[in-house]
Amino acid sequence: MQEVADVIAPGLRVLFCGINPGLVSAATGHHFARPGNRFWPALHLAGFTPRQFRPDEQKELLELGLGITNVVPRPSARADELTKAELIAGGEQLVEKVLEYQPQWLAVVGVTAYRDAFGERKAAMGEQTRRIGETRVWILPNPSGLNAHYTLPKLAATYAELQRVSGG
Template sequence: MDGIADVIGPGLRVLFCGINPGLMSAETGHHFARPGNRFWPALHQGGFTPRQLRPDEQQELLNYRLGITNVVERPSARADELSRAEFIAGGERLVERVLKYQPEWLAVVGVTAYRDAFGERKARMGRQERMIGSTRVWILPNPSGLNAHYTLPKLAAAFAALQEIS
């Protein structure tokens, strides 16, 4: 199983970056495809889209100047199956994509993935000091159903905070 294609192009307002494709995403070719994943509801409730998109409608994100990529391309059932080396290599590839497409914001969904990919052990949610070229960086909570600490209303509020300044 290979990774899945990015939803990306020039002129993006926000490029969302998942940790890596889950097995269902790899099978379907759609980002955040598992029914329990709260990315699509949080994206809508956070004000980025006028309605809740389905994973198979991911290309519509480009109409809203939004995109999706992943830190690590290799699919897995859980993010904790990935090695630190995969995160570091994924961070390097992510920087290349960001420099190529120059979105206004890169929003990484998962603080641990961000810390591992960029070696910033003390990074917290929200806006980061780091910039990649002219792209500002923001960390959002992981929308996976495994991240039960963040309820959908909390996730939507975190997405809304980025939406308000992007």
């Protein structure tokens, strides 16, 4: 397995933050690489990308002012395999990364991971009151196929809301 490097640059419009890489992502080195993951289709349907990108095209996001990182760098088959300590440590490292790169928005995909990483038990989907420096924070649903409550159209609609408020 290889490290899944951040797709990041200073001053992005939106830095998407996954929970941690899955095993397919770790094997390929590309974010949201598992075939059943709906991140790439949701991103396109929401209007963030002009077409549906493949995971191996992830660096093209930078040209659109978008990037990807993770709360926890350790790959696992399922996000629920992570410990709370890993999520808390990952949240601290994420804050440092956001302060360094200063995206306009940090979009965390997964409300439970956000709650654990930042100790905000009552956090809900959408814009948060928390700011990291000047960066505004938004929580999106996890696009994993395991999150069956969110159909692709519903996911895309929630992503489109961020697309509208972030000036896309």
